[in-house]
Amino acid sequence: MKISFKYISYFFLFVLGISMTLSSCTSDLDVTPKDDDEFLSETFFQDPASYKQVLAKLYAGLYVGGNDGDGAADIAGLGGDFSSYLRLLFVTQELSTDEAIIAWADGALPTLNAQTWSPANEFLEGTFSRAFYHISVANEFLRQTTDEKLTARGVDADLKAEIATFRAEARFLRAFSYYNLMDLFGNVPITTENDPVGFYYPEQKTRAEVFAYVESELKDIDASLAASKSNEYGRVDKTAAKFLLAKVYLNAKVYTGTDKFSEAATLSKEIIDNSGYTFANVPYAYLFSADNNTNGAQSEVIFPIVGDGNAIRATGGGMSFIMHASIGGSMDAASRGMDGGWQGIRTRREFVNLFADATGTADKRGTFYTDGQSKDINNVGTFTDGYAVTKFINKNANGSAAQRNDIPDIDFPMFRLSDVYLMYAECAVRGAAGADINTAVGYINKLRTRANALQVASSTLTLDFILDERGRELFWECHRRTDLIRFGKFTGGDKLWQWKGGSINGRATESYRDLMPIPARNIQANPTLKQNPGY
Template sequence: MKISFKKISYLLLMILGMNIAFTSCSDDLNVTPKDDDEFLSEVFFKDPSSYKKVLAKLYAGLYVGGNDGDSSGDISGIGGDFSSYLRLLFVMQEFTTDEAIIAWADGSLPTMNTQTWTPNNEFLYGVYSRSFYQISLANEFLRQTSDDKLEARGVDAALKAEIATFRAEARFLRAFDYVQLMDLFGNVPITTEADPVGFYNPVQKSRAEVFAFVENELKDLDNSLKASKANEYGRIDKTAAKFLLAKIYLNAKVYTGTAKNTECITACNDVINSAYSFANVPYRYLFSADNNTNGSQNEIIFPVVSDGNLIRATGAGMSFIMHASIGGSMVAGDRGMDGGWQGIRTRKEFVQSFPDETGTADKRGTFYTNGQTLDIDAVGTFTNGYAVTKYINKKADGSPAQRNDIPDIDFPMFRMSDVYLMYAEATLRGGAGGLIPTAVTYINQLRTRAGATAVTATDLTLDFILAERGRELFWECHRRTDLIRFDKFTGSSKIWQWKGGVKNGTSTASYRNLMPIPATAIQANPTLIQNPGY
């Protein structure tokens, strides 16, 4: 059973969305919650407990797509299951790469497997809309918690101090949303609590301007977020902001044209010297049903919290990842689940990045091969391609989770292992302050935990780092971003099966390093300019 904040997130989720009128700040999205005219924000916020409820809604939106689970979503025209933020990020970051492929033929989903998407892709519309929806919620919360508003409502000093922390967390979550938008779409509008409420066309900003906005927000939040590990489990603290800074600095050359590897190393050192630490537990513990208590929590800086009893959204978040990755001759009960949807596997080239297929020489190579073929002759056949057993809905000791229909596994959005890898990469890319011997030590901590052979300084190349990032962080929503940074997402420098739409893979055009602005968004806001190539 998880902590109280998560209970607030989901037990109050159904009533929360119905009780607050959040109006989108842009005409390019139709993301207003249903029945938004039944109550006014002013009325709702007169209840002192409402502030934490809204914060809980912001966090819950990372996992679920609507106020009543799968059937009704926050985004007009998309169900709560398909518009789950975590599910959409998994589609964007994994299906488009060598780490995953999905058998289903739902709508435009097959084009994500092959890098052949168009601006009419509904999954792109989903992630674009979900991000802006979350931003609109954060903006409205910040408007409703201004000093003037709190003073007018007679909020006492103790609650004001608590709300100040809530505001910092809302700003972080908004920055997180803008990072996803910047990473996927490049040039996007920026809206804040200072913008008017109502429908208008916000100005589209350059990718570099979005980067600068996010950077400034994250640096400023160091003054207002809670200290490292001083917040409730599942909530943001200063270290999460430092992690996200390190992440955007590592990708700064892609986003702005200017490398910031020195800044990345500085942010990494801040995280490494925080209250979080590398988890000296077996690798599999990090992805088990009790990863909030089995020692993994020492490493997981930003979890997307799950709970089988409190979340009734079968198609969202970790429930989607778990169900969709079970099929063929796999026994669902072995994974702690009630069944499989025969969808997600991995591709041949990713399997071959490990020393073997059995997890003998590297315990991170968790593939299910019985009845599965290494080659993928037919994308729509689950038994083509090895299945992945990284996540398991059982506790570390093998005992069952709370339920077998919806998992308890917390998704590790940010964790210390990634910081070690970022430090090593930024050092290799010439960042000042990074030391190769230190980087080797960090990498060998990962490899020792995995039962893999240690490396030396001569082994530490950029190609090795990309491969090691895959081995350590696969299926954690990093791969697309990583491949683009290494110039291996499009083009011919890295080929995998079904890239470009042919079995043996082929080169794809470099403009696909950016996703297209969804056609629906441009139709509603004609001031938006489509990305080149689309």
């Protein structure tokens, strides 16, 4: 068992009322208890243990799609296997870029490969609804944990103090969802615990207003979050909030029109120097192994989405999706620690070309499966068209077996210190105040030393190099779309890759696609929502 609240996390309780705040924003969020294991809010919160269980539901929701894993989904329109938070982040952040492509033809999924999506895309609807569902759970938890309610229930002082930290974590996870909504969809409604419960149309805010809200929340919760590295593994602390704020500042020019690279650099340096998180001096592969919570990799992982083959019964969610879908062709699933492959995801030739070779010889991060695979993708629906990716493995670092081979133990590294090094380096190249280019070179070379790649000099640190290095270090970690947009390379014709725009050699796409459309079904549910330009 990886963390003490792991099994609490997968108790899969429901709380009646969590959806009501946003029921007018998206009808997908209506919730009805079905059996005695699901509870009414006021009754359920009489139990002192319930507060941690609801917090655990928030964390569990990052991996699974519903209360029983892949079964009864939290949101309608997509099954629980298709609608887990991490899976939808991967679909939107990776499939739309040079780093990944999927063979499946489920619904509108192929349009994500080609940047030809429309407001009717059910996977975008699922992403929008999943984030708002997560927000609604956090809002209800915050409503139920005010000082007045805790006092009325006779909660003692020690538990009150613990709940104060729980509340800060819930606000962080809510801010994380608003960050993803702002990044993907731009102008979205903001609802909090102070909004009425019941039917109403939440007001759509501008992207700049959402930015200001997320910034304010992340600053405000600093005093209440657990000190850096003092929380249970898998739960966030002060450094996680600083990381997310640095990421928000890094992309501020995209979100608001005003850059905040100096602020991003300051926060990055603070995390590097003072957080207690340290660069993992272990082989790169250890960071993505089944025991990455104990093999030394954990020293740099600031916010993991925790996986556990025994505790999590979600075959199609999170890392289970990433592992199964990336195995096919002549690959031996057992060598990847899995029970089989779904012949889905691989990468595109242009991403492979970021590495000196495809064997991991010149850079151990660039390990691809090429046996029976063609580098070119002539047919998107054929798994063997395109090199397979072997970054993640459901085996322990010493080669021993994970707990089971159907659902992996791998923890997904949502935030890690290596990204902070890269953020600082980018800010230095962009001329951020106080950011030193020689310090940045040192950080980049730490990454490259671990990868057994050639060292670089300050003259190498251009924006193009930084973007490529972010790809080499962080690929398949749900950053690529955001990165490409920040560098002006996601849409348009400056950077092409196979099947961008639906063309085998890639073609320029429309700049309005830097924003995803507000899903049509969500606009039907809340007609006050305005569609993004171009859609």
